[in-house]
Amino acid sequence: MDGTSIGWLALPLAILGGAIRVSTPFIFVSIGELITEKSGRINLGLEGTLMLGAMAGYGISYLSGSPWLGVLSAGLAGMAFGLLHGLLCSVKRVNDTAIGISLIVLGTGLAFFLGKPLIEPKAPPLPSIALGFWSSVPQVRAALDVNALFFVGIALAFAVYVFLNRTGWGLMLRTVGDSEDAARALGFPVLRVRIIATMAGGFLAGIGGSFLSLSYPGSWSEGLSSGQGIMAVALVIFARWRSVNALGASLLFGGAGALGPALQGIGVTGYYYLFNAAPYILTLAIMVASTSRAAPFADAPGELKLHR
């Protein structure tokens, strides 16, 4: 091994780097979805919101020259989609799952349509913070080139935890999500809370999308999401509707996702289909291990159901 290669050490480094690089969109989408689901609604449309956010963020960053403005507009675009979902689902006997699926199609379609002229131009990307400055090893420096949004995501997970468990508004949100009747008896504006919660979820998912196009991989293309939005929604269930767990699940998922390429990189060349499936296998294994027969839906918001 020559000086430019670090051999086996690359594996933990790739997992660390992968966790940092890949997990950010998962953190934002899953925490956004968590807020929505805590209000008693499920928004499957976040895959579409993610794509729309990725496109909007890239487009605005390109047009304005400011990537942070891009992030903001991605969030606003996502919020508009959340509002749409929230309003549509407020109509009686409208199924939130079905609306979510149609919003996936609408969001990706709209993003493809409006994003057509954005494939070629190069938008200014989000700057990253060089946390590896202390190291002389280029690989370490590269792995620790961390985007600021990653830290925002971590802070967000704890902020949402505090919001849900220590504030009056958080209590209202949880009440609306757990028992509509109780919320009505207390005089809470059920629909308004749900719509705002869905908008907040959309806002965060849009930001998650802007990370994809503005930081990593860092450009707008139509195959950008490849199912990450859907996966992030699933991570909420995996995290049992707890924001700090969702953060952990996202990090785990990102790190495990780096396993496939990294193992091939260090020379473990076989079984790459299996290693590429590592995040899913890991998720499944933990879910099976953490199920409880006595109370399978113990942590799920009471109003959250597939049929209404």
Added chain:
Amino acid sequence: MTLKPVDRRSVLQMLAAAGSAPFVLKSTVAHAETPLTVGVLYSGSKQDYGFNQSHAQAAAALKKLPGIKVIEEERVPETIAAQRSMEGMIRQDGAQLILATSFGYFKPHVLEMAAKYPDVTFAHTGGVWTAGMPENIGTFYAYIFEAQYTSGIIAGHMTKSKKLGLVAAKPTPNLLRSINAFAIGARSVDPAIQVQVIFTGDWVLPVREAEATNTLVDQGADVIAAQVDSPKVVVETAEKRGVMSCGYHSSQAEVAPNGYLTGAEWNWITPYLVYAGSVRGGKKPEHYLRAGLGDHFVKNSPFGKLVTPEARAAAETARADLMGGTRVIYSGPLKDNKGNVVIPAGVMQSSNDRALDGINYLVEGIIGQV
């Protein structure tokens, strides 16, 4: 092959020459009064910096020719929707030539439409026409691995770490052929060079492609080659990490102005013109059309600014040898990366050798597994 090789080659060379001199073409394909309407179907976006874009560029070149009208449809799924698109182009726009550019269009969609519209010519990318299929179908493909070989020579000259990285989608025979050719080219410069392959597992997975690129750079590779559907992400990530890159399908030079060395590109205009010519001439389309660098079916991206004069010269020599037929990429003795002899000494498998169709090994010097 239905036509005699000499015959076909001369026709192709004439048409390729015509590509750069449209006035010659006027006499060959564009002589008639009524415009020839050509319908092109793409499975993805025309601007993917990849396979579809390579077709779209050829379609754009076709459009510029006098007497040819081109209608295009993007993101046509490889389902019954493809038949509807083809039928629409034929019935509404009067298309006389359909260019179906995605592999999955062939069976059963092109076959069924060709049977239904015997007066329309169908040309399909990648399919294999066999006896019994409708006579109005042509299948064409290009020996892209010849261009990958010259890319490999450039990469082999440019690497300092003697380690090249390659991000590939799936170990299909066509990709394996290209991966091997890239490695054979690089190792013809220096047998100490190793090529490390990472298979992502699917055609379009931007995040995993970026991860794979980062891993390869971490492992000391200083040239990264991409063999995925849309190599933009790989080339871009390599540029961000400050290493060199080789592209695929169409040129990605724009996204990596510093490190882009060259790339293997399709030059579909050549087969397009062959089929446009046969429609104009009222002839049956060539059923199985395959060719490489020599017949201008593939090309290399213009060399990047880092490419040294020696590397340029070596690549030009290799290209001339390949075009003249004096050099054969797959010639024995050739070992796979497990030590087995796959092509014995004295045996040469030239580009059109059907033995290469089922290739299932990676050659010596490649770190990776099928």
